[in-house]
Amino acid sequence: MNIKTPLRLSIDRDAVLKEAVDRIGHANAGMRASKRNFLRQSLTLGGLSMLTGCTLVDQDSVESALTRISRFNDEVQGWLFDPNRLAPTYPDSMITRPFPFNAFYGEEEIREIDGGSFRLEVAGLVSDKRRWSLAELRAMPQIDQVTRHICVEGWSAIGKWGGVSFGRFLRLVGADLTAKYVGFKCSDDYFTSIDMATALHPQTTLALTYDGQPLPPKYGFPMKLRMPTKLGYKNPKHIQAIFVTNTYPGGYWEDQGYNWFGGS
Numbered sequence: 001m002n003i004k005t006p007l008r009l010s011i012d013r014d015a016v017l018k019e020a021v022d023r024i025g026h027a028n029a030g031m032r033a034s035k036r037n038f039l040r041q042s043l044t045l046g047g048l049s050m051l052t053g054c055t056l057v058d059q060d061s062v063e064s065a066l067t068r069i070s071r072f073n074d075e076v077q078g079w080l081f082d083p084n085r086l087a088p089t090y091p092d093s094m095i096t097r098p099f100p101f102n103a104f105y106g107e108e109e110i111r112e113i114d115g116g117s118f119r120l121e122v123a124g125l126v127s128d129k130r131r132w133s134l135a136e137l138r139a140m141p142q143i144d145q146v147t148r149h150i151c152v153e154g155w156s157a158i159g160k161w162g163g164v165s166f167g168r169f170l171r172l173v174g175a176d177l178t179a180k181y182v183g184f185k186c187s188d189d190y191f192t193s194i195d196m197a198t199a200l201h202p203q204t205t206l207a208l209t210y211d212g213q214p215l216p217p218k219y220g221f222p223m224k225l226r227m228p229t230k231l232g233y234k235n236p237k238h239i240q241a242i243f244v245t246n247t248y249p250g251g252y253w254e255d256q257g258y259n260w261f262g263g264s
């Protein structure tokens, strides 16, 4: 199941405007269809150009205008994000069985990582850069919750993840909590990054278990970051390294045009 492709744009007026409206719409999931239609009818190439400060003469200028819209949306979503509002939780009876697998490759290529020798790396703007074994993370206080995972490919499913509160972990390693981003490098070459407010959200969990069992390889062993406030692609599996930074780190899908904030 992999229908994501890099966004390719031609300088076809209608296509460019549709893309711009879609990006504004995607980033603001609550936007009503009527409002989206209104925007679609009223946005002109001139308007897009004014909004972004880009002259739309060729493919590159169109790309940078659309990128600006996307980054502008990131800021708006950042302002709108309420650090205390909780995503819905569900009873165990509503867990989707079997829970779907998804990655940028098929199930036959799932990475097998050795838990015994695994050490989580912590880097960037943190005072304590020592590596963490799985046993050490399991010895910390654990939380769990049943939440809905929403994938932009058009499916959602309810699952139960447990592990360490990510805010607690960041404080423990002496992370600079005023930094803008937390980035993730995964052992399957996936990567992504999130805003600090979401990193510190009470439901954001460094997940070590799925449905009460150690996280199976397909769901991201040895750990994934589980954020019920963000879309599926923002939730990195197979985390190898975590870094805190003020330099925009992007992400695997984000660098191909998917909205960086990715709120759900």
Ligand SMILES: Nc1nc2c(c(=O)[nH]1)N[C@H]1C(S)=C(S)[C@@H](COP(=O)(O)O)O[C@H]1N2
Pocket (backbone or CB within 6 Å): 099, 100, 101, 102, 103, 104, 105, 150, 151, 152, 186, 187, 188, 190, 191, 218, 219, 220, 232, 233, 234, 235, 236, 237, 238, 239
């Ligand atoms: N390391 C890694 N993390 C990843 C991905 C991936 O390909 N590699 N895919 C993302 C996407 S698009 C989705 S929908 C979810 C799928 O998680 P699941 O297999 O637990 O359903 O993982 C996200 N995190």
Ligand SMILES: [Mo]
Pocket (backbone or CB within 6 Å): 102, 150, 151, 152, 153, 232, 233
């Ligand atoms: Mo996804």
